[in-house]
Structures are given as structure tokens and as C-alpha cells.
Amino acid sequence: MKKLWLGRTVLRNVTRGILALAFAGLLLGVNWSIGAPPASAETLEIHAVRTGLKIEYSVPNSPSNVAPQAPGKTWFTSPADDAVGLITLRSDPDESTLFYTIDYMRLEAGSRPYDIVYADDTVWFTMYGANKIGRIDLIGGALPDDGLIKEYLIPTADSQPAGIAVSPDGGVWFVEQKAKKLSRFDPVTETFREYPFNSLLPAQNVMPTDLVLADIVVQAGGKMKIWLTMPAYHTVLQFDVEGEQFGRAVTYNEETGVGKWPAGIAIDAKGNIWITAFGSGMVGRLATGTLTNWAWYPTPSAGSGPKDLAIQADGDNALLWFTQQNADKLARFTVAANGRLLAKVEIGQPVGSGLSGIAIGPDDHIWFAEYGRGIVSELPPPYFYAMHLPSVHIRE
Numbered sequence: 456m457k458k459l460w461l462g463r464t465v466l467r468n469v470t471r472g473i474l475a476l477a478f479a480g481l482l483l484g485v486n487w488s489i490g491a492p493p494a495s496a497e498t499l500e501i502h503a504v505r506t507g508l509k510i511e512y513s514v515p516n517s518p519s520n521v522a523p524q525a526p527g528k529t530w531f532t533s534p535a536d537d538a539v540g541l542i543t544l545r546s547d548p549d550e551s552t553l554f555y556t557i558d559y560m561r562l563e564a565g566s567r568p569y570d571i572v573y574a575d576d577t578v579w580f581t582m583y584g585a586n587k588i589g590r591i592d593l594i595g596g597a598l599p600d601d602g603l604i605k606e607y608l609i610p611t612a613d614s615q616p617a618g619i620a621v622s623p624d625g626g627v628w629f630v631e632q633k634a635k636k637l638s639r640f641d642p643v644t645e646t647f648r649e650y651p652f653n654s655l656l657p658a659q660n661v662m663p664t665d666l667v668l669a670d671i672v673v674q675a676g677g678k679m680k681i682w683l684t685m686p687a688y689h690t691v692l693q694f695d696v697e698g699e700q701f702g703r704a705v706t707y708n709e710e711t712g713v714g715k716w717p718a719g720i721a722i723d724a725k726g727n728i729w730i731t732a733f734g735s736g737m738v739g740r741l742a743t744g745t746l747t748n749w750a751w752y753p754t755p756s757a758g759s760g761p762k763d764l765a766i767q768a769d770g771d772n773a774l775l776w777f778t779q780q781n782a783d784k785l786a787r788f789t790v791a792a793n794g795r796l797l798a799k800v801e802i803g804q805p806v807g808s809g810l811s812g813i814a815i816g817p818d819d820h821i822w823f824a825e826y827g828r829g830i831v832s833e834l835p836p837p838y839f840y841a842m843h844l845p846s847v848h849i850r851e
Contacts, residue, residue: 503553507840510833511825512542515559518824518831520763520812522571522578525596527555529814529822530578531831534567539580539589541598542831558598562589562606569668570629570812574621577642581616581629582606583668588616588629588640610647611636618671618720622679622696630669630683637671637681637694637701655703656688667718667733667762674722682720682728689714691730693746704746706732706739715739715751719763719813723773725792731761731777738764738777740794750794755801756782763813765821772797778810778823785810785823787838802839804832 504511516536523529527544538561546554562568567584578591590605591598609616614631616638621627627640635653640646667686674680681694689707694700707714716734723729728741732751736759742748754761760781767774775788783804789797804810809827816822821834 503555505553508835508838510548510553510835512555512557512831512833514540514542514557514829514831517809517826517829518811519568519826520570521814521822521824521831522573523814523816523820523822524573524578526816526818526820528596529816529831529833530571530573531812531824532568532571532580534569534583537562537564537566537568537584539568539571539578539591548835560591560604562604569617570619570670572619572621575625579619579621579627581619583615583617586612586614586616588619588627590642607640607645607647609638611649614638617668618683620671620673620681622673622681623675624679628671628673628681630671630685632669632685635685637683637692650694650699650701652692652694652701655692655701656685656690667716670718670720670763672720672722672728674726674728676726682722684717684720684730686716686718686733689716691717691720691728691741702746704728704741704749706730706749718761719777721764721766721775723766723775723790724768725773727773727794729764729766729773729775731764733760733762733780736761738775738788740790752788752790752796752799754779754782755786755799756784758782759784759786761786762811763823765813765815767815767819776813776815776821778813780810783808783810783827785813785821785834800839802834 516533518531519534521529521531529542531540538559541558542555544555565584566582569581569583571580576593580589582589586609587606611634614634617630617632619629629638631638637650639648669684671683679696683692691704693702706717715732717730718733719731721729726743730739732739736754736757738752740750759779762778762780764777771792773790777786779786783806785802787800791797807827808825811824811826813823819836823832
């Protein structure tokens with residue numbers, strides 16, 4: 456384990472656009488460079504942007520994944536800048552001008568923090584380039600003044616940890632994408648347990664592994680299971696924790712090799728497994744209790760590159776929110792308990808947004824990362840003013 460005490464750069468009152476950033480930097484004597492956080496700034500006075508119902512928070516570099524902690528407080532990773540950050544809204548959300556701070560913590564060069572999760576006053580994240588997982592212990596929900604970050608070196612060298620999740624028993628699960636292993640970290644003993652699954656994958660990957668990274672989700676209740684995606688192999692894996700056994704759900708034709716590139720993964724309130732199929736422009740639903748029965752739902756925009764997804768319950772229906780990286784659009788599907796698609800809506804974002812990670816906060820606010828614009832966005836209910844797209848029905 457390695458401990459780091461890192462200085463925290465605090466950015467306040469985030470402004471409208473690059474020109475405003477530069478102007479604020481001149482006023483404060485801050486050396487702000489586009490694409491990197493200020494080298495020596497303590498404070499930067501700027502403010503947030505409202506675009507319709509959406510609130511945009513400028514961050515120092517390209518954000519990848521997000522993890523809401525509480526209303527008005529969200530963590531994010533910035534792989535390109537080897538940093539993690541915390542956005543904290545400091546003003547009333549109903550005010551015309553929104554003020555917030557960013558606690559921005561740099562890690563070692565080349566660490567490339569990727570996925571991030573918050574659970575029980577602790578923040579966990581994977582360091583894809585450094586072969587580590589990171590940990591930040593909060594005090595009463597607040598960041599400690601010493602800025603302490605703990606890092607744990609993964610036993611397998613160059614494993615390339617990607618998706619991360621925390622189970623109800625406190626175990627930290629993550630995917631070692633290159634090593635082709637599922638790993639569990641025990642926060643109490645600070646030890647790892649690795650489970651290889653190489654034998655379940657096709658002999659050869661079919662896409663660059665750095666295009667879409669593996670995701671993971673914990674299915675609690677009854678016998679706990681861990682689900683994970685391996686995009687380069689068109690494969691979704693299920694791990695039975697009690698029996699320590701893997702099962703495989705393929706998303707490709709084993710004869711032709713044509714597949715779906717499963718990326719994000721999530722579980723609805725009924726226990727159904729959902730994935731985004733990045734390469735095929737679809738969202739998939741795995742029938743409960745099976746590893747073979749998929750239902751596929753085309754995204755509103757062809758070739759949209761659906762990346763990450765998060766799910767809300769709406770009575771017996773499921774609301775699937777997902778990012779479309781290639782189309783620069785956010786989307787939401789309304790799906791009935793029997794799998795019938797009731798409606799789909801797209802919310803366009805600026806060209807070049809490069810939407811990535813998405814998560815739902817405890818107040819039902821939708822948070823998502825715009826990697827291409829250096830923005831973390833918050834979308835509060837009712838999410839959109841009107842729905843212009845028609846409902847879409849699927850026959851069973």
C-alpha cells in the first residue's frame with residue numbers, strides 16, 4: 456500500500472466558456488492552460504452554466520466517469536490528467552448563478568484513473584495505467600484536510616484495472632482487463648483475491664482494448680453475483696461469489712465473429728441485466744435466469760456508440776439512461792417489466808461532447824461526463840421540458 460498526501464487545487468464559481476476562464480486567470484494571476492489544471496493556483500473564481508434544465512460544470516481536464524456522493528456533490532476521474540476530482544455545489548440550486556468548488560487531486564504520472572465509485576464514506580477508483588486501485592476515506596462526508604489518498608498495488612503486473620464496484624459486504628470488486636481476471640479487495644485486511652477467466656474468452660480479441668474498457672456491477676440479494684463486460688471479446692461474464700464459478704453470456708455469433716462490443720452494464724429493480732452494445736448501436740437485456748436469451752433495442756441514432764448506462768425504477772417500468780459517445784447525445788428508454796419498449800427520448804449535446812460515464816444521484820439527478828468538452832453535467836428532474844419523439848412499441 457502506498458499513501459499520498461496531495462495538495463488540493465480548489466476551483467470556485469465556475470464560468471461560461473474558455474474566454475471567461477482566461478479572463479478570470481488574468482485577474483487572479485493564474486496560469487491556466489486549456490487541457491490541464493492550473494499549475495500553482497489555490498483558487499479560481501468562476502461559475503456554472505445553465506443550458507435549459509442542464510447544469511454544466513467545467514473541470515480542468517477531460518472527465519471519464521462520475522460517482523455521485525450526495526445532492527450537489529459528485530466525484531469524477533480525469534485519466535488524461537492523472538487526477539480525480541470532487542465537485543461541490545456551494546449555492547442554492549435555484550439561484551440564477553451557481554457557485555461550486557472543485558477539489559482536484561493529481562496522482563502519479565501515467566496512472567490514468569478510470570472508473571470511480573462512492574460507498575459508505577469512502578471513494579474507490581481504478582488506476583488503469585499504474586496497476587493500482589485508489590482509496591479516499593472521507594470524514595462525515597467531507598474530504599480530510601490532509602488530502603490523504605491510499606494506493607494499493609495489484610498482485611498481477613500490468614493488469615489494467617478498469618470497472619470497479621462495491622458489494623454490500625464492503626468488498627471492492629474490479630476487472631483486470633488485460634490480465635483477464637476478476638479481483639476482490641478486502642478493505643479490512645487490505646488483501647486481494649483474484650479469479651482468472653481467460654479460459655472463457657475467445658482466443659483472439661476483435662477490437663482495440665483501449666477503445667472501450669470493461670465495466671462491472673454487483674447483483675446482491677440471495678446468492679450474490681458479479682457481472683462484468685469484456686468488450687474486446689463480445690462477452691459478458693457472471694461470477695457466482697458463493698460457488699466461485701463463472702458463467703458466460705456471449706453477444707456475438709461464434710461462427711462469424713460478428714458481435715456487439717458490450718460496454719456498460721447495469722441491473723434494474725427486477726434483477727434484469729442490461730448492457731450497452733458500443734459497436735452495434737444497441738442496448739441489450741438478458742432474460743432473468745439465462746445466459747443466452749438476449750433482447751436487443753436499437754438506439755435512436757444509428758451508430759451512436761452507446762457507452763455507459765444507469766437505471767431508475769418508475770413503478771413497474773425501468774428508465775434506462777445511457778450516453779451515446781459517437782452521436783453526442785444522451786438517451787432514455789422506458790421499458791415495461793415484460794421487456795416491451797414503451798418510449799425512447801434523445802437529448803442532444805454540443806458537437807464533440809464525447810459523452811462517457813453516467814450515474815444517478817440520491818436525489819434522482821442524472822450526472823454524466825462530457826469527455827470531449829471537459830464538462831461534468833447534471834440533469835435534474837423533470838429532465839426535459841417536453842417529449843417530441845413518439846412512443847415505440849415492440850411486439851412480444
